Amino acid sequence: MTPSDLNPEFPLFEFDPDPAAILNPQVKLRLENPPQRWVLCFFREVLDSLAQSGELRKVGELRSEAGANPIYQVEQDGTSLLVMHPGVGAPLAVGFMEEAISCGGRHFIACGGCGVLKRDIAVGHPVVITSAVRDEGTSYHYLPPTREAAASPAAVAALEETLRNRKVDYRLGKSWTTDAIYRETKARRTRRVEEGCLVVEMEASAFFALAQFRGVTCGQVVYGGDLVTPEGWDFRDWIARGDVRTALFWLAVEACSKLG
Ligand SMILES: O=P(O)(O)O[C@H]1O[C@H](CO)[C@@H](O)[C@H]1O
Ligand SMILES: O=c1cc[nH]c(=O)[nH]1
Structure with a gap:
């Protein structure tokens, strides 16, 4: 980039x-052969509970000013994977994923929740994100400006195969990734629906942009949460769906184990 590349x-x-920045992620795990497959799980209470029951084993931690962020190891049919909460919002989530890549991560599946833009997507219904509208800032540091960033086809295929095998009904679709949860206005939502978005969340397009930039695989599955429609907002008690959150985590683990 030269001064003439300045956008006025x-x-x-x-x-x-x-590809080289002044500050680069350089994190090493104290593991002999760190797994290349990572699940980025947004459900903190699921991770805490599985850690307590011994199904997840803590093997390290990353840090931010918000404190320690544990990294866990889990086995799925003889395959080892690492698991962590990526943090909420694209800048933090991408920062942690950068550090995971520096630890040897090559294949990523994120599982989380989302707002739904259409009433017919029920609470708890899974949506495999195929692409996301880049209405956040982080992805522009990883890819030239374009309207959308796409999930890795291999990750979408692994998620679909897993959901199909488990007979879980799901949708495939585009997400609206935003930085501003309290600026989901009627006009902006209408525009996003018109361009094909089913759901809204805060990290997908940035994950996908980082994955393309670093040459790693990344996909994301979310479940239908609160309702974001012109008639108003409906919480739909989406956070309380512990059954769905735990199930989605294990589906993400299974899908991730198929990658690579
Ligand atoms: O349940 P998660 O995946 O965190 O999803 C959504 O909820 C958070 C905002 O409250 C953002 O992370 C957004 O992506
Ligand atoms: O980003 C998000 C996540 C959940 N619900 C919303 O309305 N927006």
Whole structure:
């Protein structure tokens, strides 16, 4: 990037493809052969409970100003995977995923929740995200400006195969990734629905952009949460769906174990 690449209006549009930054992620795990498959699980209470029951084993931690973020190991049919909470919001989640890549991570499946833009997506219904509208800032540091970022086809295929095998009904679709949870306005939601978005969340397009930039595989499955429609917002008690959250975590583990 040279001074002539300065965008007079939008700094986010000044994409710099240089893979080396001044500060680079350099984290090492104290594991002999760190697994390449990582599950990024947004459900903190699921991770805490599985750690307590011994199904997840803590093998390290990453840190931010919010404190320690544990990394767990889990076995799935003879395959070892690592698991962590990626943090909420694209900048933090991408920072942690960068560190996971520096630890040897190559294949990522994220599982989380989302707002739904259409009433017919029930609470708890899984949506495999195929692409996401880049209405956040982080992805512009990883890919030139485009409207959307796509999930890795191999990750989408692994998620679909897993859901199909387990006879779980799901949808495939586009997400609206936003940085501003309290700026989901009527007009903006209408525009996103018109361009084909089913759901809204805060990290997918940034995960996908980072994955493309670093040459790793990444997919995401979310379950239908709160309702975001012109008639108003409905919480639908989506956070309380412990059964769905635990099930989605194990589906993500299974899908991730198929990658690579
Ligand atoms: O349940 P998770 O996946 O965290 O999903 C959504 O909820 C959080 C915002 O409250 C953001 O992370 C957004 O992506
Ligand atoms: O980003 C998000 C996540 C859940 N619900 C929303 O309305 N937005």
